[in-house]
Amino acid sequence: MIPILLAAAVAAASAAPAVTTTVPPAAATPKTLTLDALRAAVSVRQPHISPDGKRVVYVRGVGDFKADVERTELVLVDVATGSRRVLTRDRDDVSNPAWSPDGTRIAFLAAPSKDEPPEIYVLSLDGGDAQRITHTKGIEGLAWRPDGRAFAYLMRDPPGGTKPSPAPSPSPAAGAAPAATPKPSPSPSPTPKGYAEAFTVTDEHYLTRAPSRPAHLWTVDADGANPRQITRGAASQSGRIDWFPDGSAIVVTEQPDAIFAHLTQQHSVVVNVPSGAERPLRASGLDSGAVLSPDGTRVALGVSRHGSAYLHHDVVVRRVSDGGDVASAVALDRNAQWYDWLDDRTVLIGGADGVRTYAWRLALDGSPPARLDLGEVGFGNDATVARDGTLALVGRHADRPGEVYVLRRGGKPVALSDENAWTRGYAMGRSDRIDWMSDGMNVNGVLTYPPNYTAGKQYPLVLVIHGGPVATSTRDFSSLAQLLAAHGYLVLQPNYRGSDNSGDAFLQAIVGPVTSGPGRDNLAGVEAVKKLGIVDPARIGVSGWSGGGLQTSWLIGHATFWRAALSGAAVNDWFEQATLADISEEFAAVFLGGVTPWTADGRAKYRAESPITYAANVKTPTLILTDSSDQRVPISQSFAFYRALQGHGVPVTFMELPRTGHNPSDPVGRETRLRIWTDWFDKWMK
Numbered sequence: 224m225i226p227i228l229l230a231a232a233v234a235a236a237s238a239a240p241a242v243t244t245t246v247p248p249a250a251a252t253p254k255t256l257t258l259d260a261l262r263a264a265v266s267v268r269q270p271h272i273s274p275d276g277k278r279v280v281y282v283r284g285v286g287d288f289k290a291d292v293e294r295t296e297l298v299l300v301d302v303a304t305g306s307r308r309v310l311t312r313d314r315d316d317v318s319n320p321a322w323s324p325d326g327t328r329i330a331f332l333a334a335p336s337k338d339e340p341p342e343i344y345v346l347s348l349d350g351g352d353a354q355r356i357t358h359t360k361g362i363e364g365l366a367w368r369p370d371g372r373a374f375a376y377l378m379r380d381p382p383g384g385t386k387p388s389p390a391p392s393p394s395p396a397a398g399a400a401p402a403a404t405p406k407p408s409p410s411p412s413p414t415p416k417g418y419a420e421a422f423t424v425t426d427e428h429y430l431t432r433a434p435s436r437p438a439h440l441w442t443v444d445a446d447g448a449n450p451r452q453i454t455r456g457a458a459s460q461s462g463r464i465d466w467f468p469d470g471s472a473i474v475v476t477e478q479p480d481a482i483f484a485h486l487t488q489q490h491s492v493v494v495n496v497p498s499g500a501e502r503p504l505r506a507s508g509l510d511s512g513a514v515l516s517p518d519g520t521r522v523a524l525g526v527s528r529h530g531s532a533y534l535h536h537d538v539v540v541r542r543v544s545d546g547g548d549v550a551s552a553v554a555l556d557r558n559a560q561w562y563d564w565l566d567d568r569t570v571l572i573g574g575a576d577g578v579r580t581y582a583w584r585l586a587l588d589g590s591p592p593a594r595l596d597l598g599e600v601g602f603g604n605d606a607t608v609a610r611d612g613t614l615a616l617v618g619r620h621a622d623r624p625g626e627v628y629v630l631r632r633g634g635k636p637v638a639l640s641d642e643n644a645w646t647r648g649y650a651m652g653r654s655d656r657i658d659w660m661s662d663g664m665n666v667n668g669v670l671t672y673p674p675n676y677t678a679g680k681q682y683p684l685v686l687v688i689h690g691g692p693v694a695t696s697t698r699d700f701s702s703l704a705q706l707l708a709a710h711g712y713l714v715l716q717p718n719y720r721g722s723d724n725s726g727d728a729f730l731q732a733i734v735g736p737v738t739s740g741p742g743r744d745n746l747a748g749v750e751a752v753k754k755l756g757i758v759d760p761a762r763i764g765v766s767g768w769s770g771g772g773l774q775t776s777w778l779i780g781h782a783t784f785w786r787a788a789l790s791g792a793a794v795n796d797w798f799e800q801a802t803l804a805d806i807s808e809e810f811a812a813v814f815l816g817g818v819t820p821w822t823a824d825g826r827a828k829y830r831a832e833s834p835i836t837y838a839a840n841v842k843t844p845t846l847i848l849t850d851s852s853d854q855r856v857p858i859s860q861s862f863a864f865y866r867a868l869q870g871h872g873v874p875v876t877f878m879e880l881p882r883t884g885h886n887p888s889d890p891v892g893r894e895t896r897l898r899i900w901t902d903w904f905d906k907w908m909k
Contacts, residue, residue, distance in 0.1 A: 255674070255709050256649045256651065256674075258897060258898055261706070262288060262894070264702065265283060267625050268284070268617060268625075269320060270617060271322060271329075272609045272629070274322055277303065278302060278326075280320045280329055281298055281640070282320065288890050288891060291891040291892075292890070293890060295315075295317040295318065296311045296317055297311045297320055307640075310346055311346070315334040315339075316341055319364065321367060322367075328347050330344065330356075330374065331344055331346070333353075340359075341361060342358065343443070356374070357443055361378065363461070364462070366465065366473075368445075368470050369468050370470060373443065374442065375464050375466065377438045377464065377475075379438045426484040428484075428854045428857075429859075435481035435482050437458060438459050439453070440452075440460050440473065440494055441453060453499045454494060454499050458477050459479075461476050461489075462475060467519045470496070473493070473494045474492070474515050476491055478490075488509060489511065490508070490509055491504045491510055491512060491513035492504065493543070504541070504543070510526050511526075511532065511559075514562060515564075516564050517566065520542065520544070521540055521542055523562050523563070525537070525562065528727055533693065534693065534730065535693075535727040536559045537559060538562045538585060540570060550570075552572055552585045555585075556726040557572075557575065557726065558693065559572050560573055561574070561605070565584065566612055568588070569585065570584075570585040571595075571606075575695035577656060577724055578656045578695075579601055580601040580603065583595065596635065599620070600618035601619030601620065605617040616629075618638070619697075619699035620700055623700055627640040651674060651705055652714070654671045654704070655698075657752065659748055660747065661720075661743055662744070665725070666718065666719065667725070668715055669714075669716040671707075671714040671716070672713060673708050674709060681756075681759040682758065683713070683764070683786075684712065684714075684759070685707050686717065686764065687704055687714055687766055687771070688765070688766070688775065689718075689722070690769030691721070691723075691769075692733060693723045696716035696718055710901055712904065713757065713758065715749070715752055719740075719745055719748075720733045734814060734816050737797075737814040738774070738834065739831075742777045742778055745765075746781070746782060763784060763786055764785060764789075768791035772792050772794070775790040776795050777834040779843040786844075787903060788844070789848060789900055789904070790845060790847050792853055795833065795860040795861070797820070798820050798829050798830070799857060799860050801819075804855055804857060806855065808820075815828055838871060839867075842873065843873070845875045845876075846875075847878070848877075848878050848879075849880070850881075850884060851882060852882070853885050854885065856885065865877040878899060880896065
């Protein structure tokens with residue numbers, strides 16, 4: 224799937240150091256949520272159901288705050304009895320559990336030791352320790368061959384590339400015409416002769432210090448013998464690995480090279496395993512990944528409705544043999560965030576609708592998509608399907624982090640885990656949907672109340688604006704929103720135009736007025752909450768990260784009622800975003816309506832939609848916060864905005880988190896960001 228590129232507001236805080244903590248019984252009087260309490264949060268992810276639907280394995284992650292790492296382990300649950308046991312202990316970076324086709328073994332990725340990249344391990348459920356299968360320099364994904372006797376995996380080329388080796392004669396891919404001639408295999412980004420360690424940058428970001436290295440498809444026997452590279456050359460493979468039933472070919476996503484910005488040229492290919500020869504699944508156009516049907520005759524594809532990787536994606540089903548259309552979910556009109564096959568005749572699609580996350584069935588008989596009945600459980604876009612159609616998923620809730628559920632055909636979700644039972648001892652704020660109008664459009668959002676909310680009383684209001692911008696704030700648990708609510712704030716999370724919860728037309732309305740349009744929606748949202756009579760109009764704050772930081776910086780330049788603002792990793796200057804970021808100029812051009820900054824009219828458009836243009840209007844006390852080495856939104860934008868506000872006499876503080884990446888990924892970094900966020904509003908709004 225295409226990743227969300229400007230990240231949503233703030234990830235949930237990580238959890239307690241000890242993996243096997245005992246959860247105390249809930250107190251008679253719920254306690255107030257604190258940062259210390261959030262250390263007990265458990266991340267539940269990557270559930271994988273056994274082929275017979277009787278057992279589920281998932282990754283359990285908790286935060287070790289002393290070491291500042293996440294501790295992970297695999298947990299196995301029996302669907303019928305609910306009994307559970309931990310399969311792995313004292314292993315680093317456990318991920319990607321995958322059942323063998325016969326259901327007797329589980330493969331997974333784990334680091335052999337601290338600071339080493341992940342390798343493939345296999346654990347027999349008959350007992351014994353997990354056996355290490357590969358000895359590489361890091362693996363990025365794996366899939367069992369259908370006969371259970373080998374794996375396919377993705378691995379990046381070592382620095383300097385690999386030398387090509389002769390390939391066997393081509394043979395036909397499963398269900399397809401003979402594959403094309405194998406590609407030549409040039410070394411990626413060669414060093415120009417006489418230029419020492421210089422390398423070609425092309426569309427890399429401003430922090431680039433070495434050329435990107437492509438990932439290629441490999442196979443290895445299930446006992447670790449005969450590792451073999453299948454694809455070669457500059458093109459880079461990624462995403463899900465799907466074998467054809469006879470093991471002769473694999474479907475995988477590919478882009479022309481390893482440069483991140485070139486994800487906009489991704490497309491799915493069929494790779495012939497004996498020869499390494501490839502053919503595209505579609506004659507032309509990008510897609511966000513293909514999922515092969517169980518019988519190997521069809522693929523479900525995420526296809527952009529507007530020809531851009533950054534905008535709305537629909538799921539379509541096509542025949543593998545000739546690429547002919549079989550079915551389409553265009554009528555669903557919701558951005559497809561996840562999709563997989565329920566059976567050979569039905570595709571499941573996950574995405575946002577309003578302020579909830581759902582899953583829909585797309586049958587191949589031409590009937591319209593039908594929504595699954597999940598009750599109050601939100602669909603976590605993290606799920607797998609057994610052969611009998613039983614679904615294992617991460618289910619979301621408003622009052623606690625996600626848990627693993629199982630859903631049988633025609634049934635209701637049944638919880639298999641209770642990792643976050645600790646939340647029952649804490650008072651959580653109620654989260655409701657709120658709707659309003661802006662520029663003639665219906666807009667919605669989530670309004671979270673303080674846990675001790677009293678009708679008739681007025682409370683300070685803080686906006687927490689999601690990034691993306693193609694994303695959605697839902698009623699699902701948010702540690703930041705709940706923490707602010709615990710501090711006594713109303714919290715509004717608006718789903719401005721460009722959010723992917725209200726159809727393509729609403730999403731597409733962001734194109735052109737990429738900053739000002741959403742800004743008007745968010746200002747209208749403030750007025751909608753004020754009309755409820757519950758807001759103290761003298762204490763209204765605004766905040767957000769990434770695209771939410773962009774909105775924060777713009778909003779304080781267009782309204783003076785804000786009491787305080789926190790602008791995190793903000794796009795303050797669209798020209799810098801186009802020229803320095805890892806998503807390059809194309810991202811900016813798409814959302815600014817196709818214009819580039821290299822003409823007078825284009826530069827004027829970029830300037831008009833850049834918050835820094837309006838810095839002279841800002842009066843709000845502002846905290847600027849960012850990671851030091853952010854490749855997505857360069858820190859130079861934060862420096863410039865800080866100097867602009869400082870130069871106009873605005874009370875402004877600029878803080879860096881000494882981290883690499885667009886968001887802190889370590890437990891201490893995530894907790895520190897939450898602490899800074901709440902402390903800032905407590906300073907100015909209490």
